Each structure stands twice: as structure tokens, then as C-alpha cells.
Amino acid sequence: MSENIRTLTARLAEEPSSLAFLELGEALRRRGQLEAAYKVARGGLSRYPGLAEAHDLHGRILGDQGDLAGAFDAWVEALRFDPMRTSALKGIAFLYFRAGDAAAALEHLQRAADIDPDDPTITQALVRMKSADREGHGAVAPARGLQEDSRLTSEPDTAEPQADTRTQGQLLVDGAGLRLSGNLRGPHEEDVGDRVAAELAGVSREASRTSRLLGLGVWQTIAVESPEGNLFLIAPTPDTVLLTMRGPSLPLAQLGLIAERAAREARVWLESQE
Amino acid sequence: MSPANAALERVTQVPGVRGSLLISGTDGLVVAERLMDGIDGRAIAALAANLIKRLGRATVGAGMRVPTFVHLRGNAGSVLAAPGQNDLVLVAVVGLDANLGLARLEMLDAVGRLT
Numbered sequence: 001m002s003e004n005i006r007t008l009t010a011r012l013a014e015e016p017s018s019l020a021f022l023e024l025g026e027a028l029r030r031r032g033q034l035e036a037a038y039k040v041a042r043g044g045l046s047r048y049p050g051l052a053e054a055h056d057l058h059g060r061i062l063g064d065q066g067d068l069a070g071a072f073d074a075w076v077e078a079l080r081f082d083p084m085r086t087s088a089l090k091g092i093a094f095l096y097f098r099a100g101d102a103a104a105a106l107e108h109l110q111r112a113a114d115i116d117p118d119d120p121t122i123t124q125a126l127v128r129m130k131s132a133d134r135e136g137h138g139a140v141a142p143a144r145g146l147q148e149d150s151r152l153t154s155e156p157d158t159a160e161p162q163a164d165t166r167t168q169g170q171l172l173v174d175g176a177g178l179r180l181s182g183n184l185r186g187p188h189e190e191d192v193g194d195r196v197a198a199e200l201a202g203v204s205r206e207a208s209r210t211s212r213l214l215g216l217g218v219w220q221t222i223a224v225e226s227p228e229g230n231l232f233l234i235a236p237t238p239d240t241v242l243l244t245m246r247g248p249s250l251p252l253a254q255l256g257l258i259a260e261r262a263a264r265e266a267r268v269w270l271e272s273q274e
Numbered sequence: 275m276s277p278a279n280a281a282l283e284r285v286t287q288v289p290g291v292r293g294s295l296l297i298s299g300t301d302g303l304v305v306a307e308r309l310m311d312g313i314d315g316r317a318i319a320a321l322a323a324n325l326i327k328r329l330g331r332a333t334v335g336a337g338m339r340v341p342t343f344v345h346l347r348g349n350a351g352s353v354l355a356a357p358g359q360n361d362l363v364l365v366a367v368v369g370l371d372a373n374l375g376l377a378r379l380e381m382l383d384a385v386g387r388l389t
Contacts, residue, residue, distance in 0.1 A: 186337030199332040206328050207346055210321040214367060216348030223345040224329050228338040231329075245336060 002031070012040075017047060025057045029064060037061045052082030052181075059091050068095055082181045083269045084170045084262060086112040086119065097129060105129060114258055115170060118247060169193070172266050175239040177201030181269070184245060187228065196243065203233065204241045221259070223252055232259040236266040281364060281384035282308040288380055290372025292351070296388075299323055299363045313367060322355050322365045330357075343378060354378065358385035 008024035021044035028037035041058045048054050059074030072095050078088040089112035096105035106129055113122045169184035177198040186192040203222070211219035222233040225248075232244045232255045244259040275283070278296050285294040286308050293309030295318060302323030307315040330340040344355040354366045354377055364385040368377055 184336060188337070190337070192336050195335040196332050199328065199335050203325070203328045203332055206321075206325045210325050210346060210353065211348040213317060213321060214348075214353060215350060216346070216352065216367075217350035218348060220347045220349055221345075222329070222347070223343075224333060224341045225343040226333050226338040226341050229336075231333065231336070243332075 002027070005031070019044075019048075019051075019053075021047075022053050022057055025061065029057075029061050034061060034065050038065065050081055052078045052080075052085050052088070055081065056085060056088050056091070059088065063091065063095075068098065071095065082183075083265055084115050084172075084182050086116045086122065089115075090122065090125065093125070093129075102129065102132075114261055117250065117258065169245050170262055171197060171200075171243045171245075172236070173197040173200045173241045173243065175201060175204070180240065181266070182242075184243070200233070200241045200243060204235065207233075221256065223256065225252065230255055232256055234259050234263045236263040237270055240266070240270065242266050276306070277388055278306040279308070281388055282306060284380050284384050285364065285366050285377065288366075288368075288373055288377045290369045291377055292367045292369060294364065294366040294381075295319060297323055297363050297365055299326055299357060299361045305362065309367075318353070318365060318367060322353060322363065325353075326355055326357060326363055343382060345374070345378070354381060356381040356385040358388050360388075362388055364388075 005024065005027050008020050008027060011020045012018060012024055021040050025037045025040040025044065028034075028040060038061050041054065041061055044051075045054045045058060055074050055078035059071045059078060062068075062074055063071035072092065075088040075091040078085050079092075082088075089108045093105040093108035093112070096102075096108065106126070109122060109126050109129060112119070113126055116122060169182065171182040171184045171193050172180040174180050177200060179193050179197040182193065183191065184193040184196055207219040207222055211217060219235070224231040224233070227248065229245055229247050230250070230252055232252075234242050236242050242259065242263050244255060244262060246255050246258075282294045282296065285291055293307070293313050293315075295307035295309065295315050296305040297303065297319040298305055300323070302320040304315045304319045309315050325346065326341065326344060329344055333339070333341055341357060346353045351370055352368050352372070352374070354368060354374070356364045358364060362385070364381050366377060366381060368374065
């Protein structure tokens, strides 16, 4: 048993309600200990049935176990709780490709690319799929190629992130500053979602007040430039704010297009939750 | 002409800009202004300063430095803000027909010249 797995197992035993099961399940999966990984994931899901990350992990393990229908359902469930979860979109794309439905696979990968254009695993998979599709290969060859790409349906490794992918993500926040969906990573890959969500409730109120009092009508968007990255805020509904964050190399107008598309999807998702 | 007034002059010459002002980011007070009649500079200064402060906290929370440029777009116009040195923020109120790209460039250049 590796030191990491031993440490995570001890942490989970000490605090069964901790989210360490996510890391432990993934570590076990990567080592090929699928049965143990499955048990860890199921245990976590029983505690956190609404956690997209848990469904995503479950999907990856089921996929590795060959239960593709189960994996599909798990990833759909992950997207129900977090419609911007790119790893689940990639997983579903992989399954569609295996099933020979290249159009559906490409559509899901494209959605993932729109959400996270800086993720090289998505763009590489898109190129590979399009190339295989053009060459008229069946589903088997590209699927094998995608399957061999261990990062396609996995969380990123702990390798040093590339400079421009250090700040990125998308976050849907309610009027009280609580995270509804999405993730935001800081420069050191730490999760900064809840902290930023808490600030965004105030931003939305301030933007509404400013826009109204200055005769600018209803606020539509806020674009924020910073040396390390750009933020784009948009209100999918009057009570929510969607934040999209990318590195500074992505043109701001393009970031706006991505944000607007994501806002449309968020609106549909919010309506489905009512 | 003072550097502050020169900065405002450049920005207000951009088509679609209704007015510009230089404010203190911390307390939202007007340092200098060049506005069309009927626009309340004190209100803009107070509101823009609050918004910039909020956005600053959000960007710092995301692990980034404070904003270098902010664009709030409403369905009838926009507010642009370029924080600079010494707590100064250059703010512009623009209409829907404004050349936003040019206004942004002029503001970033102008605020960079203020010390």
C-alpha cells in the first residue's frame, strides 16, 4: 500500500465524514484496486449523494470495471449536480465514441472545451476524434486511443500546472453567496470557489445599484482584468451570478462568448431544478 | 493642464464617452471630473469605488492581484474603471454606441501616466 493511500485511509477512518474519500478512491483506481475504489466511492456517495465529484469518481471506477452503462449514469448524475463538470462531459464523450456515435461524442467534448478551453486533454481529444472521424475509422480505434489517455476521464495529476491554466474555472452562485455549481482553482490549484462565491453576492448587489442609479439600466455583465487572469460575471437569472475565469491569454471578448453560452446552459439547469 | 485633467481630456474625446472622472478608490471621493451636464460625479465616484472594492476582494479571493480594468455593462450603457497608482481610479461613463476598445486603451494609458 502506498504511503499516500495509507495516509488517506487513516484520515478517512479518523473522520468518516471527510471528503478524503474522493482522493482515496481516485488513488485506488489509479493503482488498479478497483473493488476497493468502488467501496470507497459508494461509501462517500452514501454520505454525499449531491456531490458531483463523488458521482464523477463513481463513473470513472465503473468505466474501468467495464460497467459502461453504470458509468454513463454516474456521469449524467454528476452533470445534474454540476452542469459544468468537464471530466463528466469527457467521460460521456468517451462512451459515445465507443458506442460509435461520433456526433454525440464531439458535441460533449466541444461543450467541455467551451467550458475549459485551456485544458489540453480536451483539445487533444477533440483533435483525435475529429481526425478519426474524418478518416472514417470505426469507434474502436479512436476509443482505444482515448482510453489510453488516462487523463481524459480523470482529474488532473499533481504535476505542475501550465502557467496559463493556473487560474481558471466557472462558478454559479446564488444571491446569498453560496456556490450552486462549478469549481474555481487558484494559482496553486487550491479550491477558491466558496471564498469567491461569498464575495460575489455583494458584487451582484453593488452592480445592480450602480447600474440603476447611473441610468445604465439592468446590469448585464462585468468584465474584470487582472495580471494573472480575467473574470467575466453574468447573471443567468436575477438571483444568480455566473463567474467564468480564465488566464490572461484568452481574449476578453472570447471569454464573454464562453460565459454567455454557459449562462444559457445554467439558466436551463436552474429551471430544471425548480 | 494638470496630469489629472489631461487624462480626463483624452478619455472624454473617445466617441460615446459621456464623461470621466478621477476618484479616490478608498473613500470614493472625486479628485477631478469632466462630465456632461446632468451627471452626478459624486454618485459615480461612490458607486464605482464600492464596486471596485468588491471586485478587488473577489479577485484576491481567487488568488489574483487586484483588477487593472473593470467594465460593468448595463442594457443602456457602461461604466469603465481603471485603477492606478496611489489609490486613484479613472472612471468613465459611456453610452451603448461607445468605442469600448478605444476607451479601454486610452484609459489604461492615461492612468499609467498618473503618479
